[in-house]
Amino acid sequence: MGIIGQSVTRVDAPDKVxxxxxxxxxxxxxxxxxxxxxxxxxxxxxxxxIDTSEAxxxxxxxxxxxxxxxxxxxxxxxxxPWSTDVHHQDIADRLLLNRHVRYYGDDVAAVVARDExxxxxxxxxxxxEYEELPFVLDPIEAMRxxxxxxxxxxxxxxxxxxxxxxxxxxxxxxxxxxxxxxKWYDTPTVQHCHIxxxxxxxxxxxxxxxxxxxxxxxxxxxxxxGQALGRDWGSVRIVKPYIGGGFGNKQDALYEPLCAYLxxxxxxxxxxxxxxxxETFASNRVRHAIxxxxxxxxxxxxxxxxxxxxxYSNQGAYASHGHSICAKGAGAFRQLYRYxxxxxGDAYTVYTNIAAGGAMRGYGIPQMMFALESHVDxxxxxxxxxxxxxxxxxxxxxxxxxxxxxxxxxxxxxxQCIKKGMEYIDYDRKLEEFSHDTGDIRRGIGMAVFxxxxxxxxxxxxxxxxxxxxxxxxxxxxxxxxxxxxxGADTAFSQMAAEELGIPLxxxxxxxxxxxxxTPFGTGAYASRQTYVGGFAVQQTARIxxxxxxxxxxxxxxxxxxxxxxxxxxxxxxxxxxxxxSLAELATTALYSLEHSRHITxxxxxxxxxxxxSFGCSFAEVEVDIPLCKVKLVNMINVxxxxxxxxPALAVAQVHGGMSMAIGYGLSEQLxxxxxxxxxxxxxxxxxxLSTTMDHPHLEAQFVENYEPTSAYGTKALGEPPATSGAPxxxxxxxxATGVEIDTAPLTPHVLFERFREEGLI
Amino acid sequence: xxxxxxxxxxxxxxxxxxxxxxxASLTDMLRNDFRLTSVKKGCEVGECGACNVxxxxxxxxxxxxxxxxxDGKNIRTLESLLGPNGELSDIQQxxxxxxxxxxxxxxxxxxxxxxxxxxxxxxxxxxELKKLLSGHLCxxxxxxxxxxxxxxxxxxxxxxxxGE
Numbered sequence: 001m002g003i004i005g006q007s008v009t010r011v012d013a014p015d016k017v018x019x020x021x022x023x024x025x026x027x028x029x030x031x032x033x034x035x036x037x038x039x040x041x042x043x044x045x046x047x048x049x050i051d052t053s054e055a056x057x058x059x060x061x062x063x064x065x066x067x068x069x070x071x072x073x074x075x076x077x078x079x080x081p082w083s084t085d086v087h088h089q090d091i092a093d094r095l096l097l098n099r100h101v102r103y104y105g106d107d108v109a110a111v112v113a114r115d116e117x118x119x120x121x122x123x124x125x126x127x128x129e130y131e132e133l134p135f136v137l138d139p140i141e142a143m144r145x146x147x148x149x150x151x152x153x154x155x156x157x158x159x160x161x162x163x164x165x166x167x168x169x170x171x172x173x174x175x176x177x178x179x180x181x182x183k184w185y186d187t188p189t190v191q192h193c194h195i196x197x198x199x200x201x202x203x204x205x206x207x208x209x210x211x212x213x214x215x216x217x218x219x220x221x222x223x224x225x226g227q228a229l230g231r232d233w234g235s236v237r238i239v240k241p242y243i244g245g246g247f248g249n250k251q252d253a254l255y256e257p258l259c260a261y262l263x264x265x266x267x268x269x270x271x272x273x274x275x276x277x278x279e280t281f282a283s284n285r286v287r288h289a290i291x292x293x294x295x296x297x298x299x300x301x302x303x304x305x306x307x308x309x310x311x312y313s314n315q316g317a318y319a320s321h322g323h324s325i326c327a328k329g330a331g332a333f334r335q336l337y338r339y340x341x342x343x344x345g346d347a348y349t350v351y352t353n354i355a356a357g358g359a360m361r362g363y364g365i366p367q368m369m370f371a372l373e374s375h376v377d378x379x380x381x382x383x384x385x386x387x388x389x390x391x392x393x394x395x396x397x398x399x400x401x402x403x404x405x406x407x408x409x410x411x412x413x414x415x416q417c418i419k420k421g422m423e424y425i426d427y428d429r430k431l432e433e434f435s436h437d438t439g440d441i442r443r444g445i446g447m448a449v450f451x452x453x454x455x456x457x458x459x460x461x462x463x464x465x466x467x468x469x470x471x472x473x474x475x476x477x478x479x480x481x482x483x484x485x486x487x488g489a490d491t492a493f494s495q496m497a498a499e500e501l502g503i504p505l506x507x508x509x510x511x512x513x514x515x516x517x518x519t520p521f522g523t524g525a526y527a528s529r530q531t532y533v534g535g536f537a538v539q540q541t542a543r544i545x546x547x548x549x550x551x552x553x554x555x556x557x558x559x560x561x562x563x564x565x566x567x568x569x570x571x572x573x574x575x576x577x578x579x580x581x582s583l584a585e586l587a588t589t590a591l592y593s594l595e596h597s598r599h600i601t602x603x604x605x606x607x608x609x610x611x612x613x614s615f616g617c618s619f620a621e622v623e624v625d626i627p628l629c630k631v632k633l634v635n636m637i638n639v640x641x642x643x644x645x646x647x648p649a650l651a652v653a654q655v656h657g658g659m660s661m662a663i664g665y666g667l668s669e670q671l672x673x674x675x676x677x678x679x680x681x682x683x684x685x686x687x688x689x690l691s692t693t694m695d696h697p698h699l700e701a702q703f704v705e706n707y708e709p710t711s712a713y714g715t716k717a718l719g720e721p722p723a724t725s726g727a728p729x730x731x732x733x734x735x736x737a738t739g740v741e742i743d744t745a746p747l748t749p750h751v752l753f754e755r756f757r758e759e760g761l762i
Numbered sequence: 763x764x765x766x767x768x769x770x771x772x773x774x775x776x777x778x779x780x781x782x783x784x785x786a787s788l789t790d791m792l793r794n795d796f797r798l799t800s801v802k803k804g805c806e807v808g809e810c811g812a813c814n815v816x817x818x819x820x821x822x823x824x825x826x827x828x829x830x831x832x833d834g835k836n837i838r839t840l841e842s843l844l845g846p847n848g849e850l851s852d853i854q855q856x857x858x859x860x861x862x863x864x865x866x867x868x869x870x871x872x873x874x875x876x877x878x879x880x881x882x883x884x885x886x887x888x889x890e891l892k893k894l895l896s897g898h899l900c901x902x903x904x905x906x907x908x909x910x911x912x913x914x915x916x917x918x919x920x921x922x923x924x925g926e
Contacts, residue, residue: 009858016866017854017873019800019840026799117764117785193901195804195812195867244802244867245901277805486865486902653861653907660904685809685899693892693905 002499004713007649010491011510021242024199024214032201032272033062035262036119038109038126039283040101043353043678044135044148047099047108047128055125060118063266066109067097075228078321079217079251081461081523091319093151096258102150102317103353104678105282112262112271135678139312139350150351157351159315160323165344166334172306172341178297181379185371186744188670189289192360193690196244197275198284202260204268209260212239216246216485217524218514221253228257240514246485248359249285251526252320281683285358286671288325289314292371302385304394307339313349318356323349329368332451337394353678359526365452365724366665370745373448373728378741405458405611411706413615413641414449420639420702421619444737445621448728452614454717455529462608464537465520468545470600472591474569474583475507481522482534484512487719488650489530493538495646496713500542502566520603528717531646535712536606545602552590552598610710614717616640618729624737626761629752631667631734637700638722644707644714651718655701658722664691666727667746771832774842782829789813791829792839800840800870811898814871815839821878840870853880853915860911864902872898876912885920888913
């Protein structure tokens with residue numbers, strides 16, 4: 001009966017329901033100077049001149065910095081672990097402020113003022129003269145001859161192109177009798193919409209630039225601020241307090257480098273830079289819109305023989321996470337289904353003149369799953385084979401091993417998850433019943449599976465560090481570099497530490513905030529890595545700690561450590577379970593002993609050289625109002641095999657949030673750009689349709705718990721996977737209801753109207 | 763020079779007088795002058811609900827409510843919900859128990875709308891509760907557990923009242 005596997009309440013919840021939890025803005029001193037950024041009002045061009053004279057006369061303005069003032073040090077922003085191999089380093093294509101502006105919303109100048117109103121007045125008073133250049137918003141158009149060149153040295157704006165060919169595609173397609181399904185699928189630009197916008201503040205102290213930031217990745221941001229400012233990395237200190245969500249947007253250096261720079265040009269004065277919601281949409285990161293071309297050659301019995309993928313990813317104006325996202329999806333394509341003859345992929349990531357694509361929950365997999373899972377249903381329809389049967393014929397086999405990552409499909413997770421989903425939603429009965437619907441309102445049921453993995457090994461470094469300190473009362477301070485961003489990481493780590501050390505959960509005091517001066521090294525919240533990767537670090541450190549505690553217990557009890565253990569906060573003799581002393585007694589004695597004083601602590605780093613598949617599925621039930629071109633989602637379930645659950649209630653909550661994001665991706669969310677100017681059209685929460693309570697049916701989350709054999713505690717990815725398969729499940733339910741293949745997400749009434757007209761439904 | 767005005771109001775049961783910039787929002791006044799940092803800023807144009815407070819018994823997005831309008835009003839924020847010995851209110855405990863909290867940024871606003879709902883003493887259906895809560899955006903929870911927390915607290919209060 002351990003603490004792992006129990007639905008204990010969140011360790012941070014009492015502070016969060018009382019308002020005691022402090023976020024970045026809550027910590028900033030009221031004396032902070034306020035910085036505001038002037039963003040470009042053209043999509044592409046050069047700043048010819050900037051006239052700040054009027055702005056400087058505004059009372060309260062302290063400093064104006066323009067793109068002509070900042071150091072010419074290009075830096076990368078992606079929240080990846082640094083690579084010492086120059087070929088694997090992220091592309092350094094950013095400056096603090098830009099003379100060559102590459103999207104509507106690019107950063108041109110910054111004002112620092114005593115208050116927000118003066119800062120905003122000054123922003124409006126700055127006059128910028130631009131030399132405008134042609135711009136391009138679409139990746140395929142950006143690859144054409146004669147398209148505007150966005151960054152020097154990138155031919156046809158191609159940031160990266162990778163390809164693979166398993167087997168011989170040209171040969172495989174020659175098999176007689178193959179049926180060809182050749183289709184294009186489109187996914188939208190969407191934004192993370194964490195409710196706390198990105199915010200940071202900076203000041204100099206003790207020879208360091210200190211930045212307190214709403215970030216997922218404090219140690220990585222430290223490195224990037226150092227790079228951007230041309231400073232030694234040790235002279236940068238990043239503090240990460242509670243943050244109001246991140247979802248990948250804050251897995252990037254956003255405005256920390258600029259804010260730090262502004263403080264340094266003001267003698268280290270406290271400068272706060274707080275993004276508005278409109279700026280968050282326009283000038284942070286977005287999810288890459290990826291356009292896919294998928295060609296499948298299949299036998300009439302449903303066997304997949306040859307598959308070809310082309311993916312065109314809209315990178316926007318700066319590299320950020322770049323090609324990693326498109327490449328991850330392309331990698332899933334060659335693994336999720338078995339094309340027996342050959343599988344071929346070409347993935348392009350292309351610069352355009354929109355906001356930079358970065359990490360966002362799912363990292364290329366929501367895009368790929370929308371295209372691929374739609375495609376599989378389209379094949380099923382052409383062949384008149386039930387979509388579930390077609391999947392079961394062609395999905396990755398149990399025992400499949402990826403030779404690159406060494407990931408292995410140990411279990412029959414897909415069938416186990418599908419079975420649970422079918423039972424919950426009453427799939428077979430509804431499939432039959434809905435097939436008789438003929439009126440204006442038609443019901444449909446659909447599903448989709450997903451492929452995911454855990455953490456970033458072997459593409460990048462995976463390591464995590466942990467520190468434990470024994471207090472006099474037998475409680476333990478627990479400190480990790482892995483960040484709490486709302487997902488419940490602090491609670492999961494506390495449960496692991498309590499169980500491993502043999503102490504009650506309330507005796508674990510996790511230090512939630514990271515401070516790069518004192519927090520041991522680790523890379524932070526992304527890639528659904530923390531429970532898996534951090535688990536190794538907690539386990540290893542707790543075992544070192546326990547050994548030290550028991551060795552001190554040996555001194556006090558004269559019993560061999562092999563007969564000792566810790567249980568519920570007491571040192572026990574394992575042979576008779578007798579409690580010998582409390583951990584509090586031991587800790588107090590150890591600290592204050594005049595014979596042998598010892599402050600018992602442990603710290604260690606664990607480098608992880610494994611990864612783990614995480615699979616599952618979504619089922620969705622819809623009602624489609626054909627004349628109104630509206631989809632109503634009436635029922636939805638996600639089933640995940642993420643290994644053993646550390647905290648079932650928090651796992652369910654995590655799945656709910658991912659499903660919600662998938663519902664928006666499938667039905668309502670898209671950031672639109674004006675084709676004439678490149679201006680974002682709906683960069684606010686009124687016009688950008690984030691799902692509300694009214695847009696969700698009951699969200700059902702279930703699990704299959706196959707203990708992950710590579711993992712410290714049997715767990716694997718759950719952070720991102722819930723956001724990956726919901727949208728195609730909804731799309732396939734609409735296909736089931738109407739017989740119309742909708743190949744563009746989100747399935748808005750505008751899209752449905754066009755398609756229903758084409759198909760003669762209206 | 764920015765114009766200022768004296769605002770006299772009751773905040774969380776305490777009578778206060780403070781000079782405010784006439785351009786300031788109530789969010790700014792509560793956060794900056796009274797350090798009531800449960801009042802969150804998520805959009806500052808009344809779209810997300812993170813800054814929701816109760817003014818004379820009714821919920822408002824304080825970001826689009828001028829500080830000067832608060833003159834003579836009775837304002838309640840999340841900080842007012844704790845009992846005399848610092849104990850959590852039932853709705854706060856329900857948010858913890860139902861795992862309705864993730865990043866926590868939308869939580870104060872949601873809880874204050876829940877307080878308004880609960881204090882009405884009315885029984886709402888789940889669909890009605892969803893509509894009443896729809897002015898708040900949350901990106902973490904899919905709303906499921908938030909609705910559960912409000913519904914369970916409502917049922918508990920109503921059954922306790924009926925039991926009396």
